[in-house]
Amino acid sequence: MxxxxxxxxxxxxxxxxxxxxxxxxxxxxxxxxxxxxxxxxxxxxxxxxxxxxxxxxxxxxxxxxxxxxxxxxxxxxxxxxxxxxxxxxxxxxxxxxxxxxxxxxxxxxxxxxxxxxxxxxxxxxxxxxxxxxxxxxxxxxxxxxxxxxxxxxxxxxxxxxxxxxxxxxxxRQSYPYVHKMDKSFLADEKCTNCAICEKICPAQNILMANGKPIWQHCCEQCFACLQWCPEESIQYGKNTQKKKRYHHPEIKLSDMLASVLAKKMS
Ligand SMILES: Cc1cc2nc3c(=O)[nH]c(=O)nc-3n(C[C@H](O)[C@H](O)[C@H](O)COP(=O)(O)O)c2cc1C
Missing domain, CATH: 3.40.50.360 (Flavodoxin domain)
Known part of the structure; x- marks a missing residue:
C-alpha cells in the first residue's frame, strides 16, 4: 500500500x-x-x-x-x-x-x-x-x-x-487525571445489560457486573460507551439525561465493533 x-x-x-x-x-x-x-x-x-x-x-x-x-x-x-x-x-x-x-x-x-x-x-x-x-x-x-x-x-x-x-x-493539568474521570459515568434504569459499552470501549475499561457496566478507572474519555449505548442509558454526571447523543451517521456500530473484536481475538 x-x-x-x-x-x-x-x-x-x-x-x-x-x-x-x-x-x-x-x-x-x-x-x-x-x-x-x-x-x-x-x-x-x-x-x-x-x-x-x-x-x-x-x-x-x-x-x-x-x-x-x-x-x-x-x-x-x-x-x-x-x-x-x-x-x-x-x-x-x-x-x-x-x-x-x-x-x-x-x-x-x-x-x-x-x-x-x-x-x-x-x-x-x-x-x-x-x-x-x-x-x-x-x-x-x-x-x-x-x-x-x-x-x-x-x-x-x-x-x-x-x-x-x-x-x-x-x-497538561488535566492529563494525569483523565483515566479516573470515568467516576462520573453511570448506567441508569434503562440499561438492558446488552454489554455494547463493554465491547466498544477501546481501553477495555468496562466490565459488566450484576447486569450493569462498571468503569475500571483506565478511561480514555472517548465517550464511545455513552454515545453508542442503544438505550441512551449511560450518563455522565447529572446533566446528560436529556441531551441528544452523537455519533457520525455514516459510521455504524458494526464498524466500531469490528476492530475491537479483532483486538480481543488477537
Ligand atoms: C474528552 C473530550 C475532549 C474534547 N476536547 C476537545 C477540544 O479540546 N477541542 C475540540 O475542538 N474538540 C474537543 N472534543 C470534541 C472532539 O474532538 C470531536 O467531537 C471529534 O470530532 C470526535 O472525534 P471521534 O468521533 O473520532 O472520536 C473533545 C471530545 C471529548 C470526548
Missing part, C-alpha cells in the same frame, strides 16, 4: 475522515491504533498518516502511546489530521514535538472541524448543522488529499495564541 493511515476514534468522526482521505488517495489502508496493541510499529508505505480526535486541547493518551512505538524510516512522508469541534489549539504542535523525540518529522498537520461528541458541554447539534460541517469537511479533505499526494510541507494548523497558551496549560 502506498499510504497507511492509523486512526483512533470514539464516535466515528476520525474514522469517517480516514475513509474519505483513503477514498480520495486510493491505494490506502486504514489501521485502528487500538489494533496495534503494544507492538512496535513498522511500515513500508510511502506515506504515513495519523488521524485522531482532539481531547482537552491536546493528544489523547492512546495517540501518545502509539507515537512512542513508531519505528519507521524517517524519510517517509508523515502527515496528521486532528479532528475537533472547533478548538484544535496546539495539538499538532504537541504531535510534531513528540514525533521529533522518535527522530520523525511531521510534514503537514491539518485540522478538521466536525460535530462535538463532548456531551457534558452540549448534546448533538441538529442534523442540518451536522450536514453543514460534513460538507465543509469533505471539501477540505479533498484539499488535504491533494497535499498528501504531492507530499507538501505545510505549516501545522493551530488555534489562536490564547488557545495555544491557556488551553495547552489546562491540557
Amino acid at each position: 502506498k499510504t497507511t493511515i492509523y486512526y483512533y476514534t470514539g464516535t466515528g468522526n476520525s474514522l469517517w475522515t480516514a475513509r474519505k482521505i483513503s477514498d480520495a488517495l486510493g491505494d490506502t489502508q486504514q489501521i485502528p491504533i487500538k489494533l496495534t496493541g503494544t507492538n512496535i510499529i513498522h511500515s513500508v508505505s510511502e506515506n504515513i498518516g495519523l488521524i485522531f480526535p482532539v481531547h482537552i486541547w491536546g493528544l489523547p493518551a492512546p495517540v501518545i502511546d502509539f507515537v512512542n512505538r513508531l519505528e519507521i524510516d524517517p524519510s517517509k512522508y508523515f502527515f496528521a489530521v486532528a479532528v475537533n469541534a472547533g478548538q484544535v489549539a496546539a495539538t499538532l504542535i504537541q504531535l510534531k514535538k513528540l514525533m521529533q523525540t522518535r527522530g520523525l518529522n511531521l510534514f503537514s498537520g491539518f485540522s478538521i472541524n466536525l460535530p462535538s461528541n463532548y456531551i457534558p458541554w452540549g448534546g448533538a447539534i441538529s442534523p442540518k448543522e451536522q450536514q453543514n460541517r460534513f460538507n465543509k469537511a469533505a471539501e477540505k479533505i479533498n484539499r488535504i488529499a491533494a497535499a498528501i499526494r504531492s507530499k507538501e510541507i505545510n505549516p501545522l494548523e493551530k488555534g489562536p495564541a490564547w488557545q495555544n497558551i491557556f488551553l495547552s496549560l489546562l491540557y
